[in-house]
Amino acid sequence: MKWSEPMNLLQMSLSASVLILMAVAFRKFFSDRIPRTVFSLLWLLAWWKLMISAPMGFPVPAAHSLSGKMPDITAALPFSAGTWQTAGAGPDFGWNLLKILWLCGAVAVSLYIAYLHAASMKKYRTAILLKESSWIPMWLEQKRSFRRITVRVSDEIDSPLTYGIFFPVILLPKQTDWADKESMKLILEHEAAHIRHLDALKKLCLNISCVCHWFNPLVWLMAALACRDMELACDEAVVRAVGGENRKLYADLLVELEAKRAGIHLLTSGFGQSLMKERVLHIMNRKEKVSLTGILFSLAMVISYITVYGAMPSGTFSLNFRKDDPTLGGIFELYSVEEYQRIVDAVKVDRGEKDPDAVAMERDLNRLKADNGKGEYVIHKGAFLMETETVMVSFNPTIVMRPELVNRNVLLTAETYRNDMAEVAEILDDAIADGFLTEAQRKRVMDKMEENLAGIESAPVP
Structure with missing residues (x-):
């Protein structure tokens, strides 16, 4: 895909917007019946449509048809009966202006995200390795993560968070109550879930989509809701790990930590990424086991979503060759x-x-x-x-x-x-x-x- 082509980018953004709106609707009406991991899959498909859905091959504008027929691209640019025709003496000013505007916006958003990330990393580098508790490294070893997890302590933060993709770090506030082992286990369980779910990588991908599609408010909405669903998915993982009888303890801890939170950076995973009310209600109302109804709802939702995903055109697409056409796969249609x-x-x-x-x-x-x-x-x-x-x-x-x-x-x-x-x-x-x-x-x-x-x-x- 050529990111410099405005029509390609706009077409991909519009196609993905339909999927984003579907995911928002599913989230609104079926939130209590479907695990958050299912919503993570929906956000992944929408992100894929935004960023990678245009396959390599012979690109053809697809805005006019879903059936793979070649649109009449010569209507806007007539050509003579010869081999080819010059369509203009210079580049199209309007499209070049759009490219410049898009590039300026993308650079501005990139610089803003990079600034926030650099400022956060500057604070996090002052953190020291955990020494107050000896049972935490042993507890993390039992989780058997394929990446080595480091636990650090910082006086620059007010609530726990996780950062790092290849070398994940759980960062704990210096004022943590180390004597409250039960609360510590809940905190670590939540942060370990972020690491297992690769949430730092997911947030990086979401930031990239916001850079490329900064002009589309639905992409920003997708990023915000996807971050919420990451938090809710980790909450579900905690409840599964510690048992439903401890969900009230976990909800109380959540409220306490949220009250202390000062702010979380876009590339980190912390307790404060979702609305407090939504998280507490989700924890208290969520069933420990997914019902048959929830499974059926999930399957129906994913199938319908994938169906729409396949039907929506990307910015470009490849045409399959047809046996009766030795040239470019049947795209040489005839004029009436x-x-x-x-x-x-x-x-x-x-x-x-x-x-x-x-x-x-x-x-x-x-x-x-x-x-x-x-x-x-x-x-x-x-x-x-x-x-x-x-x-x-x-x-x-x-x-x-x-x-x-x-x-x-x-x-x-x-x-x-x-x-x-x-x-x-x-x-x-x-x-x-x-x-x-x-x-x-x-x-x-x-x-x-x-x-x-x-x-x-x-x-x-x-």
Whole structure:
């Protein structure tokens, strides 16, 4: 995916927004029946749609159809019947302005998050290793984490927190009541759950999505609610570990710690990431065992969510090749008379009726009308738009699929078609360099043109 393309980014953001709204609705109406780990899965899918859902391959704008059909991208940018056409003398000012605005916003959000992180790390580096209690390291060893967990003490914080992805640290306030072993176990159980759940990594990913999609308020909402659900998932883990009979003790401890909390940084995991009322009610009302109804609700919710995930288009997508099309997977659709009439009219208005391209396209239109749907004369739609630093061009697949139908100033011969092949190869090479095309797709196009060339060479000379 090219993050510099505004349409790609906007399309991905809009597609993910639908999933975010679904997750918010599920969270609102089914919160008490479904474990928080299920909501974590929903947030993960929404994040994936935001950031990584566009697969590598031949990117095609997907905003007009979910069925994989090639949209009429030439309607906005008419091209002549030749191999390609220059669409402008310079880069599009509007899109470049959007790119600059997006980049400025992304840099500003990045700097803000980096500042908060650096300020927090500066405080955390003053923490010292735990010495007050000997049973805590042994207790952590029993948790069998695949990463070594370090416990430190700091006088810069007011409530426990966890930070670090590869080398996790549980940071405890200096004023902790070390004699209250039961409360200490509850605190450590909660923080250890954050480490097991990889919450520091999740929050880093959420921050990245906020940087890239800073203009979308739903992405910020997703980050906030996902952080709450991380806390609630850890609360559920604590209740499962210590038993339901201790849930009131845990809720009381939660209230006490929240009262002391001074603030938590975005890349840390602490007790204060969710509303107190929501957490206490969730702890007290949550059943120890998930009911059959909850399981069924979870399955139905995840299935419906994944269904919508698959249906929503990303910023780009890859088309599967079809056996009956040796070129680019069936994207060379045909113009109807009405469609091509609109293109011709637009060119006339833009360039004048005597423009050479307009005259050639008018001639093509008349031939298309005379064909009357028999299929002996067709006009293919453009395959893609290719934007470089100085020019945007459109590729005309008729030169590949039906070279005999292309209007020329010279006779179609093997020599003139070799020139066409050289021009097409140059365009395709540029498209590959810009990430618009794969080598395999280029080969399919050139193989088809080689086949055409062989037919032209073997044809009898008139």
